Amino acid sequence: MSLGTEQRPFDPTDLRATGSARWADPLFRTISFAAGISVLLVLGLMIGSTTLDALPVFQYQGLVSFFTTSEWNAGSSRNELTGTYGAFAFIYGTLISSLIAIMIALPLSIAVSLYINRIAPKRFRTTLAYTVELLAAVPSVVYGLWGLLSFTPAVLLPVSRFLSGYLGDVPVIGRIFEGPVPNTNYFIAGNVLAIMILPIITAIAREVMAQTPADQIDAAYGMGATDWEVMRKVILRRSFPGIVGASMLGLGRALGETIAVAMLIGGQQRWGISIFFAGQSMAGHIASTFQDAAPETVNALIAVGVGLFVITVIVNMLARVLVWRIGRVAGDAAL
Amino acid sequence: MSATLSPEREHLSLRTIDPYTRRRKQRSRFVRGLLLAAMVVAVIPLFLILIEVVRRGWPAMGWEFLTQVQPSGRTPGGGYVHGIIGTFYMVGFATLISVPVGILAAIYLVEYGRGPLTGIIRFFTDVMTGVPSVFVGLFIYALLVRQIGFGAFVGGLGLSVMMLPIIVRSSEEMLRLVPEDQRAASAGLGARKWQTIMKVVLPTAAPGLTTGAMLAVARAAGETAVLLLTALGSLQVVNQFQGQPIASITLLVYRGARQPFAEGQQRAWAGALFLMVMVLLLTLSARYISSRSRR
Amino acid sequence: MTDPDPESALDARPGLQKRTVYEMGTAPVSAEVGAAVFDVEHVDVRYGGNLAVRDISLRIPKGEITALIGPSGCGKSTLLRCLNRMNDLIDGASVEGSIFYHGENIYAPEVDPAEVRRRIGMVFQKPNPFAISIYDNVAFGPRLHGLKKGLDDRVEKALRQAALWDEVKDKLNDSGLALSGGQQQRLCIARAVALEPDVILMDEPASALDPISTLAIEDLMRQLRGHFSIVIVTHNMQQAARVSDRTAFFTVDMQKGIRVGELVEYDRTETIFTNAGDERTEAYITGRFG
Structure with a gap:
């Protein structure tokens, strides 16, 4: 009975790949390698092309003057630089609104992470964590709309007026809370930014805290520690580097946030000490004035963008290094 | 140390x-x-x-909103159909680019990558997720828009730059979850590496890959700043691929919110409602798919 | 199998009168326990509604070493963690019955578990020093409870009691994690001792250590005997025989496919190991089971 296969003597070349098998694997490898490299390529191109456009502006205005003076007079030329480009007011606006955001969001995130990890009943933990994370899914233009037409008139403006009224006359620190309080300002942008970065910081802080070894927590409880003592002396102490990294990541997000800030920060191309000053941020200034900008001013805006990029990338890299050791966080909000 | 009993302590x-x-x-x-x-x-x-968003967007939401363009000035009624079309157009195009490239890049990192290059790609992918969207817009503007003008193509390209790192990161995570013995089993049957990847690794990781892609799509659908500098916006339905400014829902909401007319603001709320429904559906179903496949 | 009297009131405070707490063994050992530090009465433990330990009653004497032994899953660690209310930290864990500590029910609603744990120290299976200095590890408990006066002396005394002082006195500021496994476990004992507890619970304290470190821990336990009442859980019968005064033997009851831990026998260690009253105890001790 024949099985339909013919026995033939073994030929050593049988084990060699033939036909498509010969090139299919290397080809697939090359294609995926190209895709991997494309990430670096895009990033490189991004830095290269913008820097190329920004360089003449830095040269024209002077690098130091570009970042430290605050007079911005857009020129209207097609092919030469005629305006005055000092971006300090926008840098200040970016920093102050992000600072306000982090000052509000960081303690809140730590508290929420502790609550979810240590106090909430186990069966609610995932739901609570996910509810907070959903805040990261809300598009920034919706934050802007809601902030502008709903949250600000209903909550933030009354709070601002109250703060300004109470603290505006206090010596020294009064200047920070000085009125008048316009409808859009640093403080309002900072508050909405805080809500926007809350889910990012919470997602990472929660993950970091969850990695506290259970036996260390048991050891502290075993000595009669209270819940708060366990949180403070064991969990927070161990999670400190991760929480710093998380807040840096949140800070990076706040610095680069564009649309919501453009809608809420004020719009004046100047800066002021008061947190109720209607100023402008780097990203907000680019978004708000880009449409009407002459070619030379577009280059100046690109220069502002390069400055913003450098700041956010440094902050992000520091954050990644700090969060690195806890591994990459898979939460949706951290993306 | 002596083994004597310590003095009797009184029990408090x-x-x-x-x-x-x-x-x-x-x-x-x-x-x-x-x-x-x-x-x-x-x-x-x-x-x-x-x-x-529901309370203020619902009254303006309806068939008219989904099928008509925005009227000028303070005229009531009308809708965001031009924006809806523009968003689907550009997000669709961006997805077509970024999903294959992103998954292939993740395959490289997980299946082939070793040595310092992998670490570098991974690190800069992480850095790229933190790049401000307005900067991505400026980049596309400087590179392409000045030469070939505004349009759906450059808009979609900008969105794909935003989506790429998200997809690479989440896909990498998902590919890593595929157990090593599955790869070994496939190789043991004489499959070549690319066959193993295509027939075993990718199908196993499919739910996770879908989740990542959906989250990236949700992010792109809600993106405004990139489009402001690349798509610019328009008041009509545009179906040209490149060369003509095109609207998106987010751009219309952004401008509508700042209109001094109640009618314009109301349309912006309806646009926000549309966006929220879309984004939340994508996010929640992505979550559902991943949680079901993990079981 | 005889069930303990269901009529006995759970909240009855046991006096020092001789009475049989558990009637399984040949010699009701409670008759010989003079001063008890714990009176465990009809304790059931459930995890998420599933019975894990059934109807345990025993009296643990003061100033002695009591060993809880038995096969894995018999509930010996579960019972140990009831004695200082560590089980409170596990979601879904519930304890029925009463545990009297010096005649006071530690599960009474007004009792704060933190206060219980302060008096009843615990040493865990795996050495778990904090990632802080040796000194700070030992000072952790006293600082917690505001005992900041004479802290240096207290730390030194605790380290001496844990037979660690000579090895670490020159490097008190080094991290506790820099010590060897055996030293880490003695550091954890010092940490527990520093609070001057009345009882120390040890949950398989030597199971993660090498034989030499294990012997050092056993020596230490014998030294601490008398100063503290010690309750130790161990899977190592030789260890129980070497260090303990009394031994309680637990087993797993597999009735109806549910694994439930039960106390089989409780007696002087020498009695348990030479003349066990229950054949299951003897089978386990002679290695025929478990």
């Missing part, structure tokens, strides 16, 4: 608590309350946003 009742301990307990209870309050404060904004 567990209920006699010294003032110091009482203060510690009170502080702990106070902090627990504080943390609960923080939790409540943190979830309030989400509900406020959802309620406001």
